[in-house]
Amino acid sequence: MNSLKDTxxxxxxxxxxxxHAVQSGHPGGSLGCTEYLTALYFNxxxxxxxxxxxxxxxxxxxLSNGHISPVxxxxxxxxxxxxxxxxxxxxxxNTRLQGxxxxxxxxxxxxxxxxxxxxxxxVAVGAALAKKLNNDTNIVYSLHGDGELDEGQNWxxxxxxxxxxxxxxxxxxxxxxxxxxxxxxxVMSLGNLKAKFEAFDWQVLEMEGxxxxxxxxxxxNAKTFVGKGKPIVILMKTEMGxxxxxxxxxxxxxxxxxxxxxxxxxxAQLPETLGDY
Numbered sequence: 001m002n003s004l005k006d007t008x009x010x011x012x013x014x015x016x017x018x019x020h021a022v023q024s025g026h027p028g029g030s031l032g033c034t035e036y037l038t039a040l041y042f043n044x045x046x047x048x049x050x051x052x053x054x055x056x057x058x059x060x061x062x063l064s065n066g067h068i069s070p071v072x073x074x075x076x077x078x079x080x081x082x083x084x085x086x087x088x089x090x091x092x093x094n095t096r097l098q099g100x101x102x103x104x105x106x107x108x109x110x111x112x113x114x115x116x117x118x119x120x121x122x123v124a125v126g127a128a129l130a131k132k133l134n135n136d137t138n139i140v141y142s143l144h145g146d147g148e149l150d151e152g153q154n155w156x157x158x159x160x161x162x163x164x165x166x167x168x169x170x171x172x173x174x175x176x177x178x179x180x181x182x183x184x185x186x187v188m189s190l191g192n193l194k195a196k197f198e199a200f201d202w203q204v205l206e207m208e209g210x211x212x213x214x215x216x217x218x219x220x221n222a223k224t225f226v227g228k229g230k231p232i233v234i235l236m237k238t239e240m241g242x243x244x245x246x247x248x249x250x251x252x253x254x255x256x257x258x259x260x261x262x263x264x265x266x267x268a269q270l271p272e273t274l275g276d277y
Contacts, residue, residue, distance in 0.1 A: 005212050006273040007078065008038040012243045013270045014074035014277065018090040020263040025091060025099060028253035029145065030071035032176050032210070032238040037075045039215040040141060044223075049080035051108035059138045060127055062112055064120020065145035065174065066100040067255070073097050076109040078274070087277045118151025120144055121171065125161045125231070128169040139226055142171045147179025150188050155200075161231040162201040170222045172234040174209070178251040193235055202233050209236035244269055 011034050019025035041047065045059045052058075063072050070090065077084045082096075089095035096105040100115035112123050124142035131138060148154070161169060173193065177184050184190050197204045203225045207218030218234060225232050240254065241247025244266045258266055 004038055004042055004216070007042055008034045008212060009243075009270050010272065010274040010276075011038060011071060011074045011078065013267060013272060014078075014087055015070040016244070016258055016263060016266045016270075017276065018070050018074070018087055019257045020260075021088070022091040023257045025070055025257060026067040026255045027070065027257065028178070028240040028247060028251070028255070029065065029068040029174060029176070031244060031247065032240045032242045033068055033143065033174055034071055034243070035210055035212050035215045036143065036172065036174075036236060036238075037071055039212060039219060041075050041079045043216055044219045045141060046138060047079075049108070051081060053111065055111070055127070055138075056134070056136060057138065060111065060124075060131075060140045062120050062124045062127065062140070062142040063101065063114050064124070064142055065117060065148050066114030066120075068145075069097070069099060069101050072101065072109075076107075077277075081109040082107065084277045117145065117148045118153045121154045121157040121161075124169055124171060125157050125164075125166055128161075128166045128231075129164055131168055132166065138168075139223065140169045142169070144171060144173050145179070146173055146175045146177065146190060146193075147184050147187065149173070149190060149193075150179075158197070158200045158202065158231075165229050166231045167229050168226055170219070170226070170232045170234065172207075172236050174238055175235050176238045176240045178240045178249075178254065180251065180254045182251050197233050197235075201230060203228070203230040204233055204235065206235045207237070209238035210242045 015030045090097045096107040101110040102113045128140035208214040247253040
């Protein structure tokens with residue numbers, strides 16, 4: 001588990017360096033979801049960095065909240081999808097690492113464009129249903145922001161998935177209680193998310209998202225419910241900006257970049273473990 005934690009620390013370094021370099025991007029949610037994506041790609045998910053777009057015979061992942069591309073790009077690069085040095089091109093013109101992942105850039109590991117929020121659940125449900133129809137026993141994983149659940153399309157897909165018994169889908173909600181304009185409670189209260197998903201006939205699990213051991217255990221536990229008749233959702237409690245003390249818990253770091261002084265303060269809290277790009 002120490003290697004996973006070291007990897008997560010390095011990925012956090014990548015995130016703040018990438019966003020700082022172009023003074024643009026979304027560090028808060030990226031830092032909060034680092035344990036989840038590290039555990040998924042380096043321990044839990046069956047995937048092939050050689051990357052075949054149709055994904056037959058392997059697990060699939062769909063990032064719905066595409067603005068947290070810094071963590072996604074870092075994880076993809078460090079798990080072998082493309083050179084780590086390419087992280088230095090983040091958000092620069094005519095590069096493959098745009099602010100929101102896109103498919104027309106042909107970046108290995110990216111299966112959908114995910115700039116517009118609310119669409120990833122529909123895509124993930126469709127991909128999981130396709131696997132069932134094709135007798136492919138692999139799993140579909142997806143990640144969604146809690147504020148993203150304000151989009152009504154999610155709930156149509158959630159209802160459809162239960163009706164079709166899409167029980168090879170493990171969707172995770174980044175439940176950090178923050179969105180771009182403030183707390184989710186102040187913008188639009190999510191109410192009792194567990195009760196809502198249960199009312200839609202999903203298998204609902206909860207997980208501490210910033211503890212690596214808990215994330216690995218939580219994802220492996222979720223896999224035990226695959227094939228039991230219900231789609232699976234993990235309500236993952238995280239803290240926006242996790243790992244950097246002056247960023248933690250504040251919606252203000254949803255989409256702003258650290259300045260030079262703040263970058264140095266952040267890096268001082270994140271020891272280099274695998275080598276910077």
